[in-house]
Amino acid sequence: MKLTAWGQYPVIDTKVILPNAVLAQKLVLESSVIPFGNGRSYGDSALAPNIVPMLSNDRFLNFAEESGLLTCESGVLLADIIEIFVPRGWFLKVTPGTKLITVGGAIASDVHGKNHHVEGCFSACVQEFTLMLADGAIVRCSREENQELFHATCGGMGLTGIILEVSFSLKRIKSKHIDQTTIKTGNLEETFAAFEAYKNFPYSVAWIDCLAKKADIGRCLLMVGDFANDGNLNYKAKKNVSIPFEFPGFALNNLSVRAFNWLYYGKVRKRVTQSQVDIDSFFYPLDALDHWYRIYGKGGFTQYQFILPKEKSLIGLKEILEQISSSGKGSFLAVLKLYGPANENYISFPMEGYSLALDFKIDPGLFALLDKLDEIVAYYGGRIYLTKDVRVSKTIFEQGYPLLDKFREVRSRYGLNKRFHSLQSQRLGI
Amino acid sequence: MSNAWLLVLGANSDIAVATARRFAKEGWNIYLASRDMDNLAKEAANLRLRYEVEARETFFDAIDFASHQAFYAALDPKPAGIIVAFGFLGDQPAAQKDFSIAKKIMESNYTGAVSILEVIAQDFEARRSGFIVGISSVAGDRGRASNYIYGSAKAGLSAYLGGLRHRLAKSSVHVMTVKPGFVATKMTAGMDLPKKLLASPQELAEAIYHGILASHNTIYTKKIWRLIMLIITHIPEKIFKKTNL
Structure with missing residues (x-):
């Protein structure tokens, strides 16, 4: 299947692994896999020989009315959250300049918006998520549990596994x-x-x-x-x-x-x-x-x-x-x-x-x-x-990210570097 | 139509999920019936959150015929509409060698539907209301070497739905046959199918919803498939035998 991202460059041939009941079995057979959300990252960060298209993983699972904590699958679009929850008086705590991205993508890019100076990145409102690792095992990640995986995955460009379910907070609003x-x-x-x-x-x-x-x-x-x-x-x-x-x-x-x-x-x-x-x-x-x-x-x-x-x-x-x-x-x-x-x-x-x-x-x-x-x-x-x-x-990239070696170390310790790659991660030796 | 319940049989398929969501969007409450209860529970939660309707998961095994009476008796309230979305494509070459696979294809696509729909038809007939949607297939319009066991079961289903429609018309119960062509589902993802012939589950759901509103008898999705199948069914057998369909 031909695939490109938002910038329409490059265009590559890719194979699809579906996020269904046999995802784990299929995943472990491949060496260059990256999850793919709504294709709104601009370049080659979600392009790889094998992609896991996440859009069908789109169920809302729970909403705690008192705290505003929403649990949903990672393929849910921010646009869907807005459409459903604004009329009920809730909005995203952090949103980038497009609502046409998935929740998983929001975590992988650790997106930020016009309120970064007040609320920080998207990860700031994330309480926990489940993550499928290189061997197909599913772990829970939060600031208390598997915190290294949590901090590697938020902003980790999909290179730490497949995000499956996410719990994160919405904020109250009084107007559209x-x-x-x-x-x-x-x-x-x-x-x-x-x-x-x-x-x-x-x-x-x-x-x-x-x-x-x-x-x-x-x-x-x-x-x-x-x-x-x-x-x-x-x-x-x-x-x-x-x-x-x-x-x-x-x-x-x-x-x-x-x-x-x-x-x-x-x-x-x-x-x-x-x-x-x-x-x-x-x-x-x-x-x-x-x-x-x-x-x-x-x-x-x-x-x-x-x-x-x-x-x-x-x-x-x-x-x-x-x-x-x-x-x-x-x-x-x-x-x-x-x-x-x-x-x-x-x-x-x-x-x-x-x-x-x-x-x-x-x-x-x-x-x-x-x-x-x-x-x-x-x-x-x-x-x-x-x-x-x-x-x-690679040189310019490495100079800009002082914690990159920590990221690489976590990836290697969990064997994630044997499974998850994008064209970008290979280009930059991430 | 709020407060009315739709029963979706075989509710884990992509088409079933899309159709359940389409009806829920209009305020229908939804029974999701299938075997994988964990999955159903998640979709039920999704329907409740997205559309603020009631949704319940319930265990249903299409080929456990003996259970069907009790399954339907346990539904309270009774549904006003039914979608039969279960089915099993199976592997044609394997089914040619192993009758147990052929049998599973026939039971999943045909016998199971007859078994549960006769139970439901009795109730709808007595209540003189309701609708039944059966997802058949263009594969049932003409037997082809590549999938004739599946195709023959779907042919049986199409004929059955036609007969049921005939019978229930007198009781104001509508039966609609849906014949999808290629649908972009879990089964077909990654295949390079011609875009013009490929319907998304959402398109199919839309067609089903509007088909019910308009009381259509048989719908093809996409519409072009009606024409394609008209041609395919009219190719003389002599020539057809030489094709590779």
């Missing part, structure tokens, strides 16, 4: 609306100051105009907000619009991106504006467009996401934004966010500092540019997000 404040800034210093000034808001994220030049570099729209209090929980998922075909290569060029960025940034006139938006437009603006990757044409695209330690963020980001701006390579979306402290998981991405994520169409010359950016990231002590990556070098 978010009261949003948008702050327009003129340069990177102002953007940083705005993040600090508004850090008491639980949700914050900035959209950066990454084609701005010179004095304008780092200008942004910072969006902060919190759930409203109006008691309106009448949530229905929005109907999607689909991008019907791949855009031809010329559709996305420096000019069209510049025009988009100018329009997006320019449409906000006042320095501070207030508005009320719903869950889908606040958290998941791109989910409304099915197949939005088609904007980038047939060759695929990648997202470059890195984080820099807070004290080095200003200088590092300036250098990187200058490089991107002068390269003229376009990105519709450049998302900047101030993160809270790192957690104890061995290879989770977040650390305290600023992260920037940018989409690039894959074309000749792109990887050379990204290699240059990598050097800057590594120089300032930053790291690259594996969930988005399809091309980083």
